[in-house]
Amino acid sequence: MSDLKLTYFDFHGGRGEPVRLALSMGAVPFEDDRIAIADWPERKDTTPFGAVPVLQAEGKTLAQSNAISRYVAKLTGLYPSDFWQAALCDEAMDAVEDLLQQIGATLFLPDEEKKERREALVEGMFPLFLKQLGKNLSDNGGRYFADDRLTIADLKVAMLVRQLTSGMLDYVPTNLVEEVAPELMEHFQRVMNDPSIRGYYAKRGVEL
Numbered sequence: 001m002s003d004l005k006l007t008y009f010d011f012h013g014g015r016g017e018p019v020r021l022a023l024s025m026g027a028v029p030f031e032d033d034r035i036a037i038a039d040w041p042e043r044k045d046t047t048p049f050g051a052v053p054v055l056q057a058e059g060k061t062l063a064q065s066n067a068i069s070r071y072v073a074k075l076t077g078l079y080p081s082d083f084w085q086a087a088l089c090d091e092a093m094d095a096v097e098d099l100l101q102q103i104g105a106t107l108f109l110p111d112e113e114k115k116e117r118r119e120a121l122v123e124g125m126f127p128l129f130l131k132q133l134g135k136n137l138s139d140n141g142g143r144y145f146a147d148d149r150l151t152i153a154d155l156k157v158a159m160l161v162r163q164l165t166s167g168m169l170d171y172v173p174t175n176l177v178e179e180v181a182p183e184l185m186e187h188f189q190r191v192m193n194d195p196s197i198r199g200y201y202a203k204r205g206v207e208l
């Protein structure tokens, strides 16, 4: 039994998925504790901040997705050792977090309010952030966000792009990323075509 355990919801995405992907890419064994939505109310209060992902490691508990992602990326060689390159990773990951918080705040709104809030995001924050992420990518060579190689930041941005293009978010046009930051769509394809990521999803029967 591995001494790493990741607790997150039972779907292929979200804040927990970059952690699962990084551990899989690094061939680090872990217990993949997937919570069914129906079980969440009874599990919520057992987590440090009433939210997931949560990582158990070295007999201790760690919360907050970016802290977990960085810890796991350091274990698996997916985090730069150069301080500036590491900061570029952090910048992209924190920008994604800002967006995920806004999306999360709309998830359970009544439909009318959800429409209003999401349309405002599509007009404002989403294009601003997506364009800037695209610019950061281009400024760093255009292929990856830091270190000229795939890092944890690329996994986090790719999961955001997958969510935005999935059609699962009502009132968010699935072509928004392509329209405002086509370089992020190319980046998404690059990440998802990485052989270890293709292998991860193929093993789980997920079509990309």
Ligand SMILES: N[C@@H](CCC(=O)N[C@@H](CS)C(=O)NCC(=O)O)C(=O)O
Binding pocket: 014, 015, 016, 044, 050, 051, 052, 053, 063, 064, 065, 066, 097, 104
């Ligand atoms: N800042 C936290 C946010 C965590 C968060 O909101 N997680 C969501 C899932 S992605 C969650 O647990 N939602 C259920 C709830 O808040 O009850 C992090 O980055 O981990």
